[in-house]
Structures are given as structure tokens and as C-alpha cells.
Amino acid sequence: MRPSFSLAAATAFLFSHAATAQPVIEDLEIVGKPTPGGIGFQPAVTSIADDVHWLDGMLLVIITAISLFVIALMLIVAVKYNARRRHEPKDFTHNTPIEIAWTIVPIVILIFIGAFSLPVLFNQQEIPEADVTVKATGFQWYWGYEYPDHDFSFDSYMIGSPATGGDNRLTPEVIEQLQEAGYSEDEFKLATDTAMVVPVDSTIVVQVTGADVIHSWTIPAFGVKQDGVPGRLAELWFEAEREGIYFGQCSELCGIAHAYMPITVKVVSQEAYEEWLDGAIDTYGGTPREASMAQQADGTEASQTDEAEVSPVDATEGEASEEAAPSDSDAEAAPADEGSAAGAEAAPEEEAGSDEGSEADQAETAPAQDAAEEDVPAARINPDAN
Numbered sequence: 502m503r504p505s506f507s508l509a510a511a512t513a514f515l516f517s518h519a520a521t522a523q524p525v526i527e528d529l530e531i532v533g534k535p536t537p538g539g540i541g542f543q544p545a546v547t548s549i550a551d552d553v554h555w556l557d558g559m560l561l562v563i564i565t566a567i568s569l570f571v572i573a574l575m576l577i578v579a580v581k582y583n584a585r586r587r588h589e590p591k592d593f594t595h596n597t598p599i600e601i602a603w604t605i606v607p608i609v610i611l612i613f614i615g616a617f618s619l620p621v622l623f624n625q626q627e628i629p630e631a632d633v634t635v636k637a638t639g640f641q642w643y644w645g646y647e648y649p650d651h652d653f654s655f656d657s658y659m660i661g662s663p664a665t666g667g668d669n670r671l672t673p674e675v676i677e678q679l680q681e682a683g684y685s686e687d688e689f690k691l692a693t694d695t696a697m698v699v700p701v702d703s704t705i706v707v708q709v710t711g712a713d714v715i716h717s718w719t720i721p722a723f724g725v726k727q728d729g730v731p732g733r734l735a736e737l738w739f740e741a742e743r744e745g746i747y748f749g750q751c752s753e754l755c756g757i758a759h760a761y762m763p764i765t766v767k768v769v770s771q772e773a774y775e776e777w778l779d780g781a782i783d784t785y786g787g788t789p790r791e792a793s794m795a796q797q798a799d800g801t802e803a804s805q806t807d808e809a810e811v812s813p814v815d816a817t818e819g820e821a822s823e824e825a826a827p828s829d830s831d832a833e834a835a836p837a838d839e840g841s842a843a844g845a846e847a848a849p850e851e852e853a854g855s856d857e858g859s860e861a862d863q864a865e866t867a868p869a870q871d872a873a874e875e876d877v878p879a880a881r882i883n884p885d886a887n
């Protein structure tokens with residue numbers, strides 16, 4: 502958490518210069534971007550976007566049927582009961598059965614729509630346990646991203662914005678910058694100098710807030726959109742099924758450069774994500790992965806020097822005393838689950854505890870990671886553990 506906005510501005514200034522050092526991820530297909538003249542949706546790459554598109558299709562059928570029905574009635578009335586054909590109008594005023602029908606039928610239609618749309622809405626709003634948590638903060642006029650599990654953050658400026666040396670216009674220099682970053686001229690006003698990077702097929706929870714005015718974070722291909730309101734921390738979640746680059750734009754009118762604070766998300770393989778994460782931790786001065794995992798599992802305010810020495814036994818005992826027994830037994834009894842598999846893969850790359858880094862230590866970080874997974878909500882609530 503940032504203690505004050507002036508500090509945020511200072512870090513923003515510092516990071517704006519470090520930003521170009523963000524590890525580059527190459528060979529990613531651009532999947533989620535608007536197309537000129539397009540009238541449909543961008544491809545759906547999350548279950549949420551699938552649901553939204555399906556719901557949209559279903560509603561289109563219903564409103565088409567209603568529209569055709571009403572147009573047909575109006576045509577019948579216009580043709581059959583016009584003044585030329587019937588000079589003597591009827592003088593009745595009420596028709597109880599029809600009035601009941603036109604009250605009941607819309608209610609039934611709305612209940613039918615609600616029965617399908619509310620589950621979709623609840624699915625979006627019930628935030629699952631995160632594999633990766635990212636905090637997105639809207640600033641005038643750029644987005645800042647923080648990875649609270651690893652204590653680093655960076656800012657993300659549109660390529661061609663003043664922060665990158667431009668003036669929000671497409672110039673030959675900006676085209677060059679775009680190409681250097683792996684984009685084309687087409688992606689001007691969409692591509693940013695740094696991107697939010699997340700692993701594919703993982704549950705990503707994005708905490709959205711605003712630092713000055715209300716902004717809105719969205720990636721159309723993910724089917725997510727959330728206002729970032731100053732003083733509030735809203736959440737959205739998604740699980741992207743396809744690797745690639747996805748673009749979004751601030752979706753709440755936030756001032757003069759509202760159009761120049763796009764959002765770029767790169768969805769990459771788990772391996773590429775971990776590689777990027779290590780590089781980003783290096784670049785932005787975050788807490789190394791293994792150390793922060795052990796620290797979360799322990800749940801105490803371990804200092805940097807103590808982190809490498811946190812024993813896995815302590816970690817699980819600490820968990821047991823704080824939490825109900827089942828989560829502890831889960832943590833110990835599931836060495837074959839995804840978390841420990843990731844731990845086993847991650848172990849050889851371990852740099853953090855290099856002074857302590859015997860093979861036994863590395864093998865034992867796996868249970869601690871499991872425990873850390875159990876503990877994610879607590880870690881989210883208290884990201885400033887150190």
C-alpha cells in the first residue's frame with residue numbers, strides 16, 4: 502500500500518524510467534484487439550466472456566422476437582384500422598384480459614432473462630481464490646500495476662504518451678518505439694510500454710482502484726470491466742485460456758488524456774510467467790518468489806534475513822494454530838497437487854536462499870508453497886507483511 506499520493510507520484514516518476522527494463526516476452530500473438538468496422542465481440546478467452554457472449558446471443562433472440570411482434574401489431578393496426586378504411590372508430594376503452602396479458606407476459610420474460618443473467622453476474626462477482634493477485638490503479642493518465650504477493654509495482658504508459666517521450670500523436674519515432682516493443686502502427690493507442698503479465702489457465706484476481714478520479718479497467722476479450730474508485734478496492738477475476746496479447750482502454754471518462762491510458766495484458770505460459778516474474782522482481786526490487794511464499798506460509802513479519810531460514814515445519818505448525826485442522830492436513834497430504842508441482846519446477850531456479858540453498862532446503866520449500874496457497878486470502882488482506 503502506498504502511504505500517500507505524493508510518494509506514489511515519486512515512485513511513478515522513478516519507475517517510468519525503469520519501465521523499459523521490464524523483461525520482454527516475445528512471439529505472442531495479438532488476440533484481443535478492436536478491428537476497424539468491427540461490430541461483434543473480440544474473441545472470448547475466458548469462461549466469463551463465453552457466458553457474456555452466450556447471454557448476449559440469447560437476449561438478441563428475445564428482443565428480436567419482441568420487436569418483430571410489436572412491429573407486426575403496429576402494421577396490422579395501421580393497415581386494417583386506418584381512418585380511410587374505418588371512418589367510425591370504436592369507442593371501447595378497456596379490455597381486462599389483454600391488460601392482464603400485457604402485464605404478466607413481460608414479467609415472465611424478465612424472470613426468464615433473470616434466471617440466466619443473474620448466475621452469470623454472480624459468477625463474475627464471486628471472487629475465487631487467486632493463483633495470482635494483481636492490483637491495478639488508475640492514475641491520470643496511466644495504469645499502475647502492483648503484484649502484492651511479491652512486493653513490486655510498475656507503471657504502464659501508452660507508447661507515444663508524454664511519459665515515453667511523445668505527445669499522444671503517431672509520429673515516426675512512435676512507430677519505431679511500437680515496432681521495438683513488438684507492435685505495429687495499428688496498435689498505437691492500445692500498446693503500452695510495460696504490460697500486466699499473467700499465466701495462462703490460472704485464476705487471476707485484479708484489485709482495481711483509482712488514485713485521483715474514477716477510472717475503469719477492462720479487457721473486452723476477458724469479459725471483465727470494473728470501475729477503479731478512489732478509496733475503494735474493487736475486485737474482478739478471470740482465467741484466460743489462450744496465450745496472447747490483449748488490449749483494453751480506460752472506460753470511465755477521467756480527464757483530458759482519458760483516451761491515452763490503454764491497458765495491455767500479456768497471457769503467457771506458466772514457465773514464461775515465472776521467468777518474467779523473476780526478472781520483474783529483479784527490475785522493480787520485489788521480494789523473491791520463494792522467500793515471499795515462505796513468509797506468507799509463516800504468517801509472521803519475517804525480516805529479509807530470516808526468510809531463508811523459515812523452516813517448513815514452523816510454517817505448517819503456524820498454519821495449524823491459526824487455521825482449522827483440515828487446511829493443514831490438506832497442505833501436508835497433497836504433495837502431488839499443482840502447487841507442489843510448481844514448487845518442484847521452481848526449486849532449481851532458486852536464487853533467494855543461495856547461501857542456505859542445499860538440495861534438502863529446496864525440496865522442503867514445496868510444502869511451504871502448498872501452505873502458502875491455502876493462505877492466499879489472508880495474504881491479500883495483509884500484503885504488507887514485511
Ligand SMILES: [Cu+2]
Nearest residue numbers: 716717751755
Ligand atoms: Cu482513466
